[in-house]
Amino acid sequence: MTAGTEAHRGGGRWRRAWEAIDERLGLSALAYPVPAHANGIGYILGGITFFGFLILAATGIWLAQFYHSTPATARQSVVYIMNIAPLGDIVRGIHFWVANVVMATVLLHMGRVFATGSYKRPREANWLIGLGLLGVTLGLLFTGTVLKWDQEGFEALAHNVEMGDLLGAFGFWFSADFAVSLPILGRLYMAHIVILPALGVLLLLAHFLLVKRHGISALPAEADTAVDGGPQPSKGGSTFAVHVVRMAGFGLLMLAATTVLTLIWPAGLGPRPVPGVEETKPPWMFLAFYPLEDWFGLSALLWVPVILFGGLALVPFVDRSPYRLRARRRAFIAIGAIVAVALAALALYAFFSVPRAHLQEAM
Numbered sequence: 001m002t003a004g005t006e007a008h009r010g011g012g013r014w015r016r017a018w019e020a021i022d023e024r025l026g027l028s029a030l031a032y033p034v035p036a037h038a039n040g041i042g043y044i045l046g047g048i049t050f051f052g053f054l055i056l057a058a059t060g061i062w063l064a065q066f067y068h069s070t071p072a073t074a075r076q077s078v079v080y081i082m083n084i085a086p087l088g089d090i091v092r093g094i095h096f097w098v099a100n101v102v103m104a105t106v107l108l109h110m111g112r113v114f115a116t117g118s119y120k121r122p123r124e125a126n127w128l129i130g131l132g133l134l135g136v137t138l139g140l141l142f143t144g145t146v147l148k149w150d151q152e153g154f155e156a157l158a159h160n161v162e163m164g165d166l167l168g169a170f171g172f173w174f175s176a177d178f179a180v181s182l183p184i185l186g187r188l189y190m191a192h193i194v195i196l197p198a199l200g201v202l203l204l205l206a207h208f209l210l211v212k213r214h215g216i217s218a219l220p221a222e223a224d225t226a227v228d229g230g231p232q233p234s235k236g237g238s239t240f241a242v243h244v245v246r247m248a249g250f251g252l253l254m255l256a257a258t259t260v261l262t263l264i265w266p267a268g269l270g271p272r273p274v275p276g277v278e279e280t281k282p283p284w285m286f287l288a289f290y291p292l293e294d295w296f297g298l299s300a301l302l303w304v305p306v307i308l309f310g311g312l313a314l315v316p317f318v319d320r321s322p323y324r325l326r327a328r329r330r331a332f333i334a335i336g337a338i339v340a341v342a343l344a345a346l347a348l349y350a351f352f353s354v355p356r357a358h359l360q361e362a363m
C-alpha cells in the first residue's frame with residue numbers, strides 16, 4: 001500500500017469522526033464564510049483576545065483554589081500561591097501576563113475596527129457591544145489589581161471608594177456600608193470571578209453571533225469599490241476551520257510567550273498595605289488618567305472615562321458616510337489618532353512623574 005493511500009484512509013477516518021461529532025453537536029452551524037484577509041494579524045486580533053480569555057479562565061480557576069478574599073488573609077494567600085501551591089507561581093504569572101496581553105489586543109482590535117471603518121452599517125450594534133467588552137476587560141483588570149491586597153491594590157480600592165462617594169446614591173456598591181456583613185474586597189472578588197465574567201460571556205455571545213450574521217467586513221478598498229458601483233467584494237477565500245486553527249495557533253503562541261515572560265519576570269507582589277499612605281501608580285492601562293487626577297482632582301477619574309466612552313459610542317452614528325478607506329475619512333482618522341497619541345503621552349508623563357497623594361482619606 002502506498003503512503004498516499006494510507007494518508008487518504010487516515011484523512012477519511014478523521015472526516016468520519018468529525019461528521020459523527022458534528023451530527024450530534026451541530027458544530028458546523030457555527031461556521032460562516034471567511035475572506036482570506038481575515039486570517040491576517042489585523043483581522044484576527046479579536047480571536048487572539050478570545051483565546052486569551054480562555055487562558056485567563058483556566059488559570060483563574062486554578063488560582064481560586066488557593067485565594068482568600070478577606071482583608072486579613074488575602075495577601076498571605078497570594079504569598080502561598082507564589083511559594084507553596086502546586087505550579088502556583090507559574091499559573092499566577094501566566095494569568096498576570098495574559099491579562100496584560102489581552103488588554104493590548106483588545107485596544108489593537110478596536111483600533112483596527114476604527115481604522116478600517118468596520119463599525120459602519122450594519123455593524124454599529126457590534127461596535128457598541130465591543131465597547132461593553134472593553135468596559136468588562138477594564139473592570140477585570142481593576143478588580144484583579146485590588147485582589148492581591150498589596151499597597152497598589154489597596155490604593156486602587158481607596159480611589160474607587162472615593163469615586164463611589166462622588167457618585168452619591170449611584171455609588172452605593174462601592175461603599176463599605178452597603179454590605180457590612182462582607183468586606184468590599186469580598187464583593188470585588190465576586191465581581192472578578194462571577195459578575196464580570198458572566199457579563200463578558202453574554203456580551204461575547206452577542207458579539208460572535210453578530211460577526212456570524214454580518215460576516216467579517218471586506219477590505220476597505222473592496223468595500224469602497226462596491227459603493228462606487230465597481231465589482232462586489234469577495235466573500236470567501238478561506239474557510240472557518242482554517243480561521244479557527246489560525247486563531248488557536250496565535251493563542252498557543254501567546255501562551256508560550258507569556259510562560260517565558262513568567263519565567264524571566266514573575267508577577268510581582270508589593271508590600272503589605274499601609275492605610276493613609278499613597279505612593280503607588282496605577283497599572284499601564286489606567287496610567288493616562290493619573291496626571292488628570294493631579295490637575296483636576298479625583299472627579300476627573302469619573303468624567304474623563306465617561307467622555308471617552310461616550311465619544312467612542314457616538315463614532316458609528318457620526319461617521320455615517322458609506323466609505324471606509326482612510327483617505328476618505330481623514331477627519332475621523334485624525335481625531336482618533338490625536339486622542340490615542342494624547343492618552344499615550346499622558347501615560348508616559350505619568351510614568352516618569354513623582355507619585356503624589358490625591359485621596360482625602362485613604363481607607
Ligand code: HEM
Nearest residue numbers: 043044045046047049050110118127130131133134216217
Ligand atoms: C474584549 C473582547 C473582544 C473580543 C474577544 C472580540 C472578538 C471579536 C472577533 C473574534 C471578531 C471577528 C473578527 C476580528 O477578530 O477582527 C470581532 C469583530 C468585531 N469586533 Fe470585537 N472583540 C472584542 C472587543 C471589541 C471592542 C472593544 C470593539 C469596539 C469597540 C469591538 C468591535 C468589533 C466589530 C465592529 C467587529 C466586526 C469587525 C469586522 O467585521 O471587520 N470588539 N470581535
